[in-house]
Amino acid sequence: MTRHSDCLSVLTDSARFASDWRRAGEDIPAPLLSVQTLDPPEHTAIRHLLLDGFRAQDRQALHDTMEREAADLLAELALRPSFDFVGELAEPLALRFITAFLGVDAPDQAWFVPMSRTVVDGMDAGLWPEKHEPAVSARARLAEYAGGWLADPPKDGLIAYVAQHAESAAAAGVDRAVLRNSLRVVLHAGYESASRLLGNAAAALLTTPGALTAFRRAPLAAAVDELIRYDAPVQADARVCVTETELSGVTIRAGDPVTLLLGAANHDPLRFAHPTELRLDRAPNPHLGFGRGAHACLGASMAIRLAGSVFTTLARDYPDARAVAEPEHRRNLTLRGLDRFEVTLRPHTGEEELS
Structure with a gap:
């Protein structure tokens, strides 16, 4: 599926299009069973637990802290001739952000990042078995790592809330292994979504003439939404049809896999005027960058606020920020993101050369 309307129809219809491939007779390894892969009604209790935990947190205090950290990190990086926006800003900031929300210390980046990338690579196993x-x-x-949090939970954060309500969740039918896997999903998906969003957005803003200036003038929410639509971290998703149905004149049979090319849907000319252009004041903007329906991204609003804080600071305090090399993308299809992006926050002097 490449059309916006078709992708939206599939994403919002879990009765006919399943995320849980066991409904089509597939054998799913236990480590893959989580809030991300279950369907209602089994999915409902675990999602509600996590959503209640999200709402119970002081998100404003978290964002205030992360905004200060982002400003401090940018100030430090501004002292250097250039730096890698991905490895030195997006990834460490995203990891600090999601673990602070969870209420735990950030793991060693040298251990966690390769592990996280291995999980992302596996999303493309249909092409690379x-x-x-x-x-x-x-x-x-990663699930074993997350399971340690439940055994010895912190005093604050999402983990603390989940641990406090684990017994009532079990009574509602939430398996402890699924709960542990779901916390792994929050860690991994939160990190990958935020870090890739920051990297992709930086590439768009710093390689499109006038975009950083336009960002300062545009409504913040509209600007961030457009950056997500323009180059979303999640480029594809998949479902399996469980009931024969017809969509846009095509018969889809039970058991058929359905691949949703969300990157294409976000550039559908039937839904978005001038879809290949970065229009930071675009409204309305019903992009599918964070999915829709039962499996819409739990932390979408948090990732959006983090990106808004980082790029507001960048545009305000470093209006001369620019790329000094082309962004280098990782070899992934399902999730899109940068491997490296060398930038400088200094004004152009005419003495530098693009590498």
């Missing part, structure tokens, strides 16, 4: 088993193992290791 050799990536499947390493990704399953990485998910299991």
Whole structure:
């Protein structure tokens, strides 16, 4: 599916299009069963627990802290001739952000980032089957890591809330292994969504003439939404049809896999005027960058606020920020993101050369 309307129809119809492939007779490894892969009604209790935990947190205090950290980090990086926006800003900031929300210390970046990337690589195992088993193992290791949080929970944060309500969740039918896997999903998906959003948005703003200036003038929410639509971290998703149905004149049979090319849907000319242009004041903007329906991204609003804080500071305090090399993308299809992006926050002097 490439059309916006078709992708939206599938995303919002979990009765006919399943995220849980067991409904089509597939055998799913235990480490893959989580809030991300279950469907209602099994999915409902675990999602409600996590949503209640999200709402119980002091998100304003978290964002205030992260805004200060982002400003401090940018000030430090501004002293250097250039730096890697991905490895030195987007990734460490995203990891600090999601673990602070969870209420735990950030893991060693040198251990966590390769593990996280292995999981992402496994999302493309349909094309590269050799990536499947390493990704399953990485998910299991991350789930084991997350399971330690439940055994010895922190005093504050989402983990503390989930641990406090684990018994009532179990009574509602939430399996503890699924709960542990779901916390792994929050850690991994939160980190990957935020870090890739920051990297992709930086590339758009710093390689499109006049975009950083336009960002300062545009309504913040509209600008961030447009950056997500223009180059979303999540480029594809998949469902399996469980009841024969017709969509846009095509018969889809039970058991058929359905691939949703969300990047294409976000550039559908039937839904977006001038879709290839970065229009930071675009409104309305019903992009599918964070999904829709039962499996819409839990932390979308938080990632949006983080991106808004980072790029507001960048545009306000460093209006001369620019790329000094082309952004380098990672070799992924399902999730889109940068491997490296060398930038400078200094004004152009005419003495530098693009590398």
